[in-house]
Amino acid sequence: MFDTDLLKEAIKRNKVRSESYGELEYLRFTDDFKEVPRGTVLFKDTVVWGYPHIGRVFQLSTGIREQFSEPFWVEEKVDGYNVRVFQHEGDIYALTRGGYVCAFSTDRVLEFVNQAFFEKHPELVLCMEVAGPENPYVEESPPYVKEDIKFFLFDIMVKNKQGFVPYREKLRLIQEYNLPSVETFGRFEPEQLEDLKTLLRRLDEEKREGVVLKEDSARDKRLKYITSYANLNDIRITSINMLGLPPDYYTNRLLRLALFVEEEGLQKDERLYRDIGEAFLSGLFEACRMTREEGKVRRVFRCRFRNRDRALLFLEQIKHASTHIQVNQLSLQREKDFWLLEFEKVFLNMTGLLGHLLSGGSMID
């Protein structure tokens, strides 16, 4: 089922950690290790493989020609967080990309997925994006989820196996069980570059994140491509916590924006320049304001649980998993059919540095 030597070596190299969720115990790959992706999870008799990395192209015209030799399916890439949903010993769980059982996603998933699916297909794993303004992880959300969250299926895996269920089979299962899915835009020939670009211009205008392209071939090759809107929005949303992000976060997005404009031959226009500058500075101004007025740089999250205990469990999980972030519960109260949890993430790097600098501190760089 899972290569014992590989597991032993991974444990020795500190790539595997033991985790628990209630009574459930499992092993979690904390990093990529050889062919095993981060987030791969091992139960006593089952492996749920991690969701693999997908390559990104920065220009469509050359990228399609270079990467694909067959037609490909085009699907929306929804701006949320990735979970793998499956049944284990009669219960349904949702794993985050990193391989934690997420108390929030687990609490809510059965509102979106018909449990009959798992009764019929206990061997399958649904790869879904959870997105919406009231999710506990991601500050961004797609324009068409106006409140709360939704689940969107984009792939199906099989337990104990790497790779995905074939595309047409996925479409059939979506239809049969009425599974909520990301929007699919059909099958494109490599020659339909202009159609694809037209689609992306529309998605950009509609403030959607981008597309995932899946080659209709045995190798099932995938690629992603992100709209300018999403690249800019990433900067806008995160600049309040600029020091908390990986060092290449911004350079990467600037490069994507430049290559997008380069390809589209857009007038290198004032509007985009202005938007980039504003995206960077507006968050920093807000962070300064918070530091002065509240003594901390923070963002407030709210999300809805069915079950109060799972809300508390979720808070423990997120406190435990956060580095350079302090998580504080603000409130947990009944609201109609839900328990509404409000909590804040305090960005400790920004809070510390801005507090120091605004009070006249100096820095050696």
Place this chain on the structure above:
Amino acid sequence: MFDTDLLKEAIKRNKVRSESYGELEYLRFTDDFKEVPRGTVLFKDTVVWGYPHIGRVFQLSTGIREQFSEPFWVEEKVDGYNVRVFQHEGDIYALTRGGYVCAFSTDRVLEFVNQAFFEKHPELVLCMEVAGPENPYVEESPPYVKEDIKFFLFDIMVKNKQGFVPYREKLRLIQEYNLPSVETFGRFEPEQLEDLKTLLRRLDEEKREGVVLKEDSARDKRLKYITSYANLNDIRITSINMLGLPPDYYTNRLLRLALFVEEEGLQKDERLYRDIGEAFLSGLFEACRMTREEGKVRRVFRCRFRNRDRALLFLEQIKHASTHIQVNQLSLQREKDFWLLEFEKVFLNMTGLLGHLLSGGSMID
């Protein structure tokens, strides 16, 4: 003269390297080590201490109040590179901040510094900024150096000692030997905050880099503060080689810009936003153009030598010292009283990545 145990330990920790310049041999501290700054250089019987780090404040109003308790001298911070000039066994040398004898600066320094100074004061070390459009290291240059380079004194050190010659003594030596100096703006009381801000607004308009503040006290505390113009210009000039810079280069400058605007209470204006966006993207567009048209992202440097051999030696030095940069000589020819050297720096990270992406390559991030 230099603590033997400290030196032994530094060698053991790999913080010291043996270097040569022609016949001259010396040891160089490649990193800060305990109280020894990077760039400290040891000859047989002499130590030239490294130039120490100077803290930066991000806001003047709080910074002055917090950091200084006495009046302070204000000097221009010139945008160039830092050298330490001294006499050793009858010859004059210029060391870079990192502690290399620089063949270029050494070649030219006696046009700017009267050798009589060193005959009278062989124990002194002149800390100078070399700046101008034809310098081999820095793409920026102050607006008032229209061609070639100039040397500007800002501090004087004593061999074998840390710390600086007192400020008034420095002024006296500048006058006595007619040494070229950075512009000095006089002695400010901590209460003269508005005068200082007015000065900085003027420097900003004149496209100058900023100021160094030196407390008129025994502890000789120093601070630096940079204009918005210079922060923006750093982004504009370097974005062509965005991937070659340290990860916090841009976040640091954006933070400085935000805190400047915050302090000045400027309308958070469109103009600044636009300038920031353009500063980032214009270099990236240029890098794309070069990759397409020339197959490489590069910048051409030219500089003037008196001595042809030193030009060749300089090229060897810079080839040896560069990482992720390929240095190619373009030409070396006589022009009036100089040998004019032209060379290019090819930015290998940008060249590699843009070549890959523009031809349709994908990337996992």
